[in-house]
Amino acid sequence: MYHQKNTSASMTSLVKKHATLVxxxxxxxxxxxPHTVDVDDLIQAGMIGLLDAANNYNASQGASFxxxxxxxxxxxxxxxxxxxxxxxxxxxxxxxxxAEVIRDIEQKTGRHARDDEVAKNLGMTLxxxxxxxxxxxxxxxxxxxxxxxxxxxxxxxxxxxxSEPVDSIxxxxxxxxxxxxxxxxxxxxxxxxxxxxxxxxxLKEIGEVLGVSESxxxxxxxxxxxxxxxxxxxxLN
Numbered sequence: 001m002y003h004q005k006n007t008s009a010s011m012t013s014l015v016k017k018h019a020t021l022v023x024x025x026x027x028x029x030x031x032x033x034p035h036t037v038d039v040d041d042l043i044q045a046g047m048i049g050l051l052d053a054a055n056n057y058n059a060s061q062g063a064s065f066x067x068x069x070x071x072x073x074x075x076x077x078x079x080x081x082x083x084x085x086x087x088x089x090x091x092x093x094x095x096x097x098x099a100e101v102i103r104d105i106e107q108k109t110g111r112h113a114r115d116d117e118v119a120k121n122l123g124m125t126l127x128x129x130x131x132x133x134x135x136x137x138x139x140x141x142x143x144x145x146x147x148x149x150x151x152x153x154x155x156x157x158x159x160x161x162x163s164e165p166v167d168s169i170x171x172x173x174x175x176x177x178x179x180x181x182x183x184x185x186x187x188x189x190x191x192x193x194x195x196x197x198x199x200x201x202x203l204k205e206i207g208e209v210l211g212v213s214e215s216x217x218x219x220x221x222x223x224x225x226x227x228x229x230x231x232x233x234x235x236l237n
């Protein structure tokens with residue numbers, strides 16, 4: 001009984017100490033989501049992830065609790081977003097169309113596809129293409145999380161474990177392919193990814209670094225995710 005009380009007290013202490021981590025992750029994530037998503041819903045899902053982390057954390061594995069909890073919190077939020085997918089099919093289709101055009105251009109030219117080339121191949125103006133990127137920006141929320149080699153593995157639900165050895169091998173191979181794909185991104189896009197996902201700057205802060213508007217950062221982020229999807233089409237399809 002003493003052990004149970006002590007364990008419960010430790011869990012409560014961990015949850016209270018890291019509750020602010022849930023809010024920080026939620027507000028970082030909400031910055032690239034449509035206005036229809038409620039940050040309180042993300043926080044609630046994140047608290048479930050935090051509780052799950054407190055229940056399952058094993059210090060002998062080497063990772064700090066904050067690192068481990070961050071992964072579980074993000075995973076829980078992503079699970080919630082998937083369960084309530086708000087993106088109309090047309091948005092998903094247009095994102096796939098953009099990825100296909102980018103892939104075709106880069107395969108033919110051997111260089112990065114320019115915005116004006118992508119727009120032309122899609123039969124739209126450059127302004128229209130940028131608007132499409134803006135429209136799809138919020139719907140890419142779990143795209144990079146699926147790619148991240150430091151966060152939830154392929155954004156699996158936090159309760160799902162790798163069931164077979166081959167799954168682990170495939171996951172490792174995927175992350176190697178992802179690492180190589182990121183290395184081939186244009187310099188500005190690589191910088192944006194590092195600032196957003198590693199340094200956790202918000203869109204406004206990134207805009208100040210890159211010298212562009214917050215809206216333009218959102219467009220570039222969306223295009224970067226789509227470009228990565230085009231490079232990793234064999235895995236994602």
